[in-house]
Amino acid sequence: MTAGHGRTADGGHGRDAGEDTVDRAFAAALYSDDDTGLDTGASLLAADPDADTELGRRGEDLLTTAWRRGWQPADVVRMVRRELTDAQERLTILLIGRETPRHDPLPPRWDGQLRALGARPAASAPGDPLPRAPRDHPDRFSWATAVLELYRLLLRLPAVEPVGPLPGEPLTMPFAGEPRTLARIRALLAKAEATTFPEEAEALSAKAQELMARHSVDEALLAARTHAKDVPGACRIGVDAPYETAKAVLLDTVATANHCRAVWNGDLGFSTVVGFASDLDAVELLYTSLLVQGTTAMTRAEAAQRAAGRKRTKTFRQSFLAAYAHRVGDRLTATAREVTSTVPESLPVLAAREVAVAGHVDSMFPRTTSTRLRGVTDAAGWDEGTRAGDSVSLRGRGRGDRAGHGPGRLTDGDD
Incomplete structure (x- = not known):
């Protein structure tokens, strides 16, 4: 099997070491409330830079799931602002900018929310790692801890009443902007x-x-x-x-x-x-x-x-x-x-x-x-x-x- 996302001899989809690292980090940190599990997961991620690409993709997937549960970008950022830190709010906005280009069209109110948040669309290629901002997290362990805390919050967002079409769904009526x-x-x-x-x-x-x-x-x-x-x-x-x-x-x-x-x-x-x-x-x-x-x-x-x-x-x-x-x-x-x-x-x-x-x-x-x-x-x-x-x-x-x-x-x- 070739390195990365290759094919195994039986035609199955190969898994690289980064995916395994993320799986083990998630198992330790996302499904428990204690700091021990969080520290274990952060240590695994901090020691494996090759996992950063998969870590970014998983964050985008968590946002996609949040949209399906009725959440919108402003709602998610508001919840992060209430529960976590300014640095994690900035990370959330970055992830939203990476995730939203997956969908076309976006619901009418989303453009205004994205502009207000400063979430600039930035389509990420499959090989783009999740970036770390040194001003927020000078070392990989603190960065990994912040990412896992954010992902744990995203994973636990409850379903809420939908207030519009999902991203990617066809719009039922034309939208011409603000009157x-x-x-x-x-x-x-x-x-x-x-x-x-x-x-x-x-x-x-x-x-x-x-x-x-x-x-x-x-x-x-x-x-x-x-x-x-x-x-x-x-x-x-x-x-x-x-x-x-x-x-x-x-x-x-x-x-x-x-x-x-x-x-x-x-x-x-x-x-x-x-x-x-x-x-x-x-x-x-x-x-x-x-x-x-x-x-x-x-x-x-x-x-x-x-x-x-x-x-x-x-x-x-x-x-x-x-x-x-x-x-x-x-x-x-x-x-x-x-x-x-x-x-x-x-x-x-x-x-x-x-x-x-x-x-x-x-x-x-x-x-x-x-x-x-x-x-x-x-x-x-x-x-x-x-x-x-x-x-x-x-x-x-x-x-x-x-x-x-x-x-x-x-x-x-x-x-």
Whole structure:
């Protein structure tokens, strides 16, 4: 048999020493939780540079399996960021760049995720070893340990609800990129986040929400008039610590106001938002901007409290964000009637869409529970958060009170 991946005399596929090394390292490290097994596996890999090619291929295979289990690149990197180190996050992004060229086409939202992550597609030849970054891991043992820790996490990722086609699957409808209206909304919100003048931020946010409302109504009416086969979809949005429960409430509020539904998975650090495509884009844009604006306002409020000699606590911040989410939700709901009343023919269309969204949520998450926000006990934090919610002064759209979701409650996926 020739060296490498040759053929044996009986026609079987030959195995080189690198594959055997990786098998033994995986057996020692990936299926146990103790450090002894991890050290054994890392020692085997550190002593055999010829195993680096197979090690890279196995990492790409683990990512392919993760996609089949419903994960997407942003989800995987978010989980690595939560559980492991910055160096392992960079390694994950590198592996994603090596793995994604395997698939054509990629799902529509993947291109944006890859750009945001900086995961540059880099097709790897079968003989390309998994590289080691000396700045992250100066020696092979520390590098091998980090790789095995990452692979152990990837191996144990649970199956999650799919929110789009798998990479490589044919797309069911053409995707022409981001609509011009959403690009304008994105620019307005970016300016609102950057300005130091509250009045300017208020005006910019109001204009952005108005454009969102008009865009959603236009899309819904166009689909109804053309009898387009437009059905609800879903996306996942990260909800990161700290104060993740309050952030999930904010996302739930924004989703509900934009004809979507959000289901939070606290264990995995994301919410799944279900709705029609144009509304999903609006929810992600608006939630991200409101979170930035709310965090900035919270920082200012804390500074003012400290200047007055009052110590601020975690409870203050939790109460601030909860009140902020509640007040923003009230304002979005109040402005709903203003927008939809100008286009009365949209009311039955939007109502039908909300029924479709609710049905899609039930099919994706047959079991959910309601989670109530706790730790909202700081009156000063609540008052400051309410004032911050008032300052946003969005003139957008929403719908009536959320059935089954009072203030401070959200839907939690029961996995």
